[in-house]
Amino acid sequence: MNENNTILVIDDELQIRRLLEITLSASGYKIIHSSNGKDGLIDAASHHPSLIILDLGLPDIDGQEVLSKLKEWYDKPVIVLSVRDSEEDIIKALDNGANDYLTKPFRSGELLARIRAALRYKPVKENEPVLEFETLIIDLPNRTVKKDGELLKLTSTEFSLLALLAKNQGRVLTHQYILKEVWGYSYTEQTQYLRVFVAQLRKKIENNPSKPVLLVTESGIGYRFGK
Amino acid sequence: MKIKEVAKYFSKVNPYLLSTLIVGFTALLCLPFSGTQSYHVISFILLFVVSVLATFLGIGPVFLAATLSALVWNFFFIPPHFTFHIARAEDILMFLMFFTIAILNGILTTRIRRQERLAREREIRTEVLFKLTSELSKSSGMDEVLRVAISEINKNFGFAPFFILQDGNEALFHSVWLQKNRELNQQEFDIANWVFNNCQKAGKFSTAFLTEKYSYYPLYGARVKPGVVVLELENALGEKEAYWETFLALISNALEREFLGELAQKVRFLDESDRLYKTLFNSISHELRIPVATILGSADTLISSKQDENTQKALFTEIFTASLRLNRLIENLLNMSRLESGRITVRLDWYDINDLFNKVSQDLNDELKPFNVKINLQEDMPLVKIDFGLMEQVLYNLLFNACQHAPATTSIGIDANYIEGELVIQVWDEGAGFPKNVINNVFDKFYRVNGSKTGGLGLGLSIVKGFIEAHKGTVSVENQKKGGAIFTIKIPSGSPDIINMQFDET
Numbered sequence: 001m002n003e004n005n006t007i008l009v010i011d012d013e014l015q016i017r018r019l020l021e022i023t024l025s026a027s028g029y030k031i032i033h034s035s036n037g038k039d040g041l042i043d044a045a046s047h048h049p050s051l052i053i054l055d056l057g058l059p060d061i062d063g064q065e066v067l068s069k070l071k072e073w074y075d076k077p078v079i080v081l082s083v084r085d086s087e088e089d090i091i092k093a094l095d096n097g098a099n100d101y102l103t104k105p106f107r108s109g110e111l112l113a114r115i116r117a118a119l120r121y122k123p124v125k126e127n128e129p130v131l132e133f134e135t136l137i138i139d140l141p142n143r144t145v146k147k148d149g150e151l152l153k154l155t156s157t158e159f160s161l162l163a164l165l166a167k168n169q170g171r172v173l174t175h176q177y178i179l180k181e182v183w184g185y186s187y188t189e190q191t192q193y194l195r196v197f198v199a200q201l202r203k204k205i206e207n208n209p210s211k212p213v214l215l216v217t218e219s220g221i222g223y224r225f226g227k
Numbered sequence: 228m229k230i231k232e233v234a235k236y237f238s239k240v241n242p243y244l245l246s247t248l249i250v251g252f253t254a255l256l257c258l259p260f261s262g263t264q265s266y267h268v269i270s271f272i273l274l275f276v277v278s279v280l281a282t283f284l285g286i287g288p289v290f291l292a293a294t295l296s297a298l299v300w301n302f303f304f305i306p307p308h309f310t311f312h313i314a315r316a317e318d319i320l321m322f323l324m325f326f327t328i329a330i331l332n333g334i335l336t337t338r339i340r341r342q343e344r345l346a347r348e349r350e351i352r353t354e355v356l357f358k359l360t361s362e363l364s365k366s367s368g369m370d371e372v373l374r375v376a377i378s379e380i381n382k383n384f385g386f387a388p389f390f391i392l393q394d395g396n397e398a399l400f401h402s403v404w405l406q407k408n409r410e411l412n413q414q415e416f417d418i419a420n421w422v423f424n425n426c427q428k429a430g431k432f433s434t435a436f437l438t439e440k441y442s443y444y445p446l447y448g449a450r451v452k453p454g455v456v457v458l459e460l461e462n463a464l465g466e467k468e469a470y471w472e473t474f475l476a477l478i479s480n481a482l483e484r485e486f487l488g489e490l491a492q493k494v495r496f497l498d499e500s501d502r503l504y505k506t507l508f509n510s511i512s513h514e515l516r517i518p519v520a521t522i523l524g525s526a527d528t529l530i531s532s533k534q535d536e537n538t539q540k541a542l543f544t545e546i547f548t549a550s551l552r553l554n555r556l557i558e559n560l561l562n563m564s565r566l567e568s569g570r571i572t573v574r575l576d577w578y579d580i581n582d583l584f585n586k587v588s589q590d591l592n593d594e595l596k597p598f599n600v601k602i603n604l605q606e607d608m609p610l611v612k613i614d615f616g617l618m619e620q621v622l623y624n625l626l627f628n629a630c631q632h633a634p635a636t637t638s639i640g641i642d643a644n645y646i647e648g649e650l651v652i653q654v655w656d657e658g659a660g661f662p663k664n665v666i667n668n669v670f671d672k673f674y675r676v677n678g679s680k681t682g683g684l685g686l687g688l689s690i691v692k693g694f695i696e697a698h699k700g701t702v703s704v705e706n707q708k709k710g711g712a713i714f715t716i717k718i719p720s721g722s723p724d725i726i727n728m729q730f731d732e733t
Contacts, residue, residue, distance in 0.1 A: 087574075087616060105554055175576075192577035192723035195610050199579055210581055210602075217582040220574075220615040 007115070008049035009033040010040035010066065011081065012059050016104075020053065023108045029115075037061030041069055049076070051118055054098070056082040056089055064092055071097035077118035081106070087220045091174050094221070099171050101221075117170040131166050133214060133226055136205055138166050145205070152204050157182065161197055162205070165215065165225035174222040198223065242284050246292040249276060254299045266304035270325050273300055277329045281336030289333035297326040352470055355383050356477065363481035372485055376478040384471065389441075391419055392454035392482065395489065399423050399454060411457070419443055419455045426452065432463040444475055448483030451490075506673055510684050514556055518549035525549075555627075559686040562620060563672070566693040573617065573697045577610040577723050580643050580650070587622040594627060597635035603642040609722040611650045617694040624687040625654040625714050631683075633658035633711065649700075650720045655713040660706035669704060 017033045034040040037058045056063030077099040090101045131138040137146040145152045160182045176188045202209040273296040281289045380388045422443040430439040446453040525542040629639045637657035644651045670692040675685040695702040700718035
């Protein structure tokens with residue numbers, strides 16, 4: 001059994017499940033689906049899917065609770081589906097360990113891209129000290145960054161920010177999480193620091209800082225590094 | 228002044244005692260002349276005194292004075308003195324004539340006086356009523372009419388009236404029109420209701436519910452019964468009753484006028500909302516049906532028959548476009564209902580305005596493709612405090628509109644500046660602009676420029692306005708001189724405190 005190909009869909013809407021089954025099967029994934037949180041948790045435990053797509057509005061258990069329970073033992077990616085205009089729910093889900101999110105209605109192409117990115121995602125290991133993104137090379141132990149072979153001058157905060165984002169490439173990091181990791185607990189409300197440093201960093205690492213492709217803004221939520 | 232003071236002083240004394248005293252005093256003054264032949268003169272003096280008394284005393288005391296003076300004259304002055312006996316026949320005649328003249332004189336004088344007093348009162352009342360009429364006609368609005376009515380009643384009758392008006396549906400309403408600190412208990416309110424329904428006065432000093440503490444008077448006009456007025460009376464109104472009722476009739480008329488005014492307004496409002504409802508219903512059903520019909524039709528064709536690849540792709544594109552349109556429509560309806568229900572909470576945070584523009588131009592990538600998009604940001608644009616989600620929707624709607632109305636290959640622009648504590652965003656196009664006569668209506672809900680080719684509910688710009696106002700900002704629209712519309716958004720925003728970050732620079 002190719003473990004890397006099974007996706008569990010937990011959603012109470014039959015039509016969404018059917019649509020996902022058709023779309024994902026066509027792309028070569030194997031689909032299991034559950035219509036509520038309880039079954040979802042059981043299916044996750046018995047099938048060990050390589051990725052879970054979780055709807056936040058479930059009939060029996062709150063999606064956030066399902067997510068927390070899953071994350072106690074499940075170490076593979078979870079992509080959260082939610083209705084629009086619920087930034088707070090999305091942030092909470094990401095803080096609860098979700099890798100990515102999509103708002104309904106979504107485009108299938110977008111969903112497939114997110115699934116591919118999430119499946120690619122592997123936590124950076126100690127023996128992987130150098131990260132490469134096209135022409136950008138980040139040397140973690142030496143705290144240096146090279147772009148097109150040239151050494152970039154980064155401040156220590158800029159480097160910490162870049163390293164954090166790069167280590168979590170493809171994953172959405174919330175503002176609060178980044179602030180906490182880079183600046184510390186007492187700075188989680190100081191989004192202006194983050195904005196200024198992101199702008200500075202973009203000027204140094206992006207080819208066109210006003211149309212960033214590496215350091216991407218997730219509106220109202222946070223940032224994502226790379227595709 | 229002195230005479231008035233004296234009269235005032237006398238008015239406090241018992242009038243019967245007063246007339247007795249004055250007649251007695253006059254008699255005492257004349258006593259030295261008793262026994263002389265001048266007793267005819269004394270009769271004139273006494274007649275004079277009675278006439279004078281009649282000018283300020285009531286009919287009873289004057290009658291007493293007349294009788295007393297006749298007896299005194301007879302006893303002290305008509306021979307034989309100190310007896311009531313009259314010796315000469317002509318003196319008997321004189322005495323009888325004196326008595327008659329004294330009484331007639333007294334009665335006529337008091338009657339003239341009373342009529343004069345009534346005439347004066349009538350004049351004052353006419354004047355008061357005239358003033359009331361003019362005050363009432365000057366005041367507009369239920370509250371002001373009531374205020375004038377209460378103060379005029381207080382001024383002219385000395386009591387504090389208590390108005391209970393109906394609710395506009397022919398039922399007395401217990402709370403709204405009740406004046407502060409005053410309330411009726413249920414029983415009293417029931418009586419007020421009875422008065423209201425029967426148009427009859429009741430309570431103290433009336434013919435029904437006599438044992439009550441208050442008196443209740445109905446207010447009634449030709450078409451509307453405005454309500455009931457409640458009084459706490461010490462004495463019966465008596466002859467003032469008619470005057471009071473005229474007073475009330477004038478107040479009733481003024482209140483009726485206000486009620487009819489409100490009624491007319493309500494009818495107008497109902498008409499308006501009915502019209503709005505129809506427009507809304509028509510346009511929503513139309514706007515929903517078109518994309519649904521497209522999706523249904525295309526899907527049906529795809530399922531039921533075989534097409535070549537090009538046709539298939541065209542049909543799929545139709546379905547896709549129609550779905551996007553449906554999605555936009557639902558998004559707008561949801562946003563509108565969020566605005567209408569007041570459930571918009573603005574979550575302000577610091578944002579790089581560039582991120583906002585990027586996000587929106589990405590979302591509108593396909594729509595903006597035929598245009599030359601120009602984004603102009605002030606060189607050292609600071610971070611601004613906005614709600615990203617709301618502003619995203621605002622810019623999306625403005626740019627989407629521009630794409631719909633401007634001809635392809637023209638420019639569409641966004642300019643952003645930070646001027647004196649305000650974020651100023653301008654979105655412009657090079658289309659035809661808005662017709663001059665409707666440019667002020669474009670932010671109205673469900674407003675659509677007549678003959679507009681593009682679909683839509685006419686919600687986009689009212690959502691823009693609502694979201695900008697939620698930011699305590701303003702939005703306006705003009706036609707540019709070179710052609711095309713330009714929307715200007717101004718949002719107050721501080722600039723962030725970033726001094727603390729300098730420590731990091733190495």
